Amino acid sequence: MVRELGFMQATLAATDYPPSSVHTIVELGNRDSLTAVELVALLGLEKSSVSRMVRKLIEAGEIEEVPNEQDARSKKLQLTEQGRQTLRAVDAFAIERVSAAMTHLTRTQQQTVSDGLGHYAAALRTQRLGAPPPDTPLQIARGYRPGIIGRMVEMHATYYARHANFGQPFESLVASDMAELMGRLHNPRNEVWVALDGERIVGSIAIDGEGEDAVLRCFILDDSARGKGAGKRLLAEAIRFCDEWGFRATKLWTFKGLDAARKLYEDVGFTLAREEEGEHWGGRITGQWFVRPGAGNPPGS
Structure with a gap:
């Protein structure tokens, strides 16, 4: 560098x-x-x-x-x-x-500088050689790793503050929920995956499988990982896991307006089951519940 x-x-x-x-x-x-x-x-x-x-x-x-x-x-x-x-x-x-x-910088500022220098170096190579270098594919890794809770919370808080004006109550809730879920990974029906750019976590997804139905949670990407297929790969890992365990169905909650994520969900078999408008974390949104039948379970079973 x-x-x-x-x-x-x-x-x-x-x-x-x-x-x-x-x-x-x-x-x-x-x-x-x-x-x-x-x-x-x-x-x-x-x-x-x-x-x-x-x-x-x-x-x-x-x-x-x-x-x-x-x-x-x-x-x-x-x-x-x-x-x-x-x-x-x-x-x-x-x-x-x-x-x-x-x-003299915080860890977050150091990472920002590192990312910026990487982009600058790539731009210099492009200018000098006339073609950008090929992107290094992001790695998908399974299981807990140090820093995962903090990065999940940071990615959620940053994204949803920008796109939905969610503030401190939302960030605190995510932090509590993620810490609680990570504490249950000893149950093999619960799992988490991350997308890695080198050693840096740039995406995550998790399955909460305590009941007959699995719940898809923590699905988020850092801005640097968007458009690289990481979301599709993370979702594929989670769906494969659910099918292997034979959950009756996989469910998720989101809200209206996240069209790119909705397309990913629908591409792997999720359908919209219910919508409900309400106040959440300082704003009025339309909550959406999506359901994907488990392997061998037809819709409505």
Whole structure:
């Protein structure tokens, strides 16, 4: 991540080199070797400027020319041992500076900065290479993990405050309900799944299976996970679980207006059973109850 950042100082990262030279060292460290033509494309500089910079780095003992096995007419550039030491120093300096700054932020702010830098780095790659990198698929994981209750509550509170003006009473209720449900996961008829972006929880769904009917709960996605198929995959895991246990039916409560979620529910066999308007958490909404018959149980059974 640090290696994607650019700065405007005359020299950079505790070296005596200008940013373009440090960028060259970093790129060679990332790729082992590059031709001068490839380096021009990566840096976005004039060929003559890159040639002068490369010559100075060779004279300084940071990089060296080696034969190009793919094209005998050109040579490749790679770091010398001195260059690799310089790269390690650049990385250490950058990590120390970023780490020191991050200590002044809360964990939530740190995650926001990390996400933002990731998007910025992706945008730089897109601008430089002309095409965005493919998205890394989100991982779906089953069972409790540290931080799951807090992330479920945070995602619910943030989303519903924005879309339905729900406030503290709603957040407190979600926190209480999620903590209570997580305390019952020793019953194998109860389960939870999360969508993971690396180690970060960006989606969740749970089945409360204490009775003959299962209750689908905690279905939420972080904004960063929307449009990546995570909701459909989470829902599929929950429905498969319900069918394996043979619940009489699976039920869920939601409210009118969440059309994207409703389509997901209906795609896996849920139908609207009842609607009722009322006051909830500081606003008037139309509550909706959806039901999906269990495997082998026709509607109305």
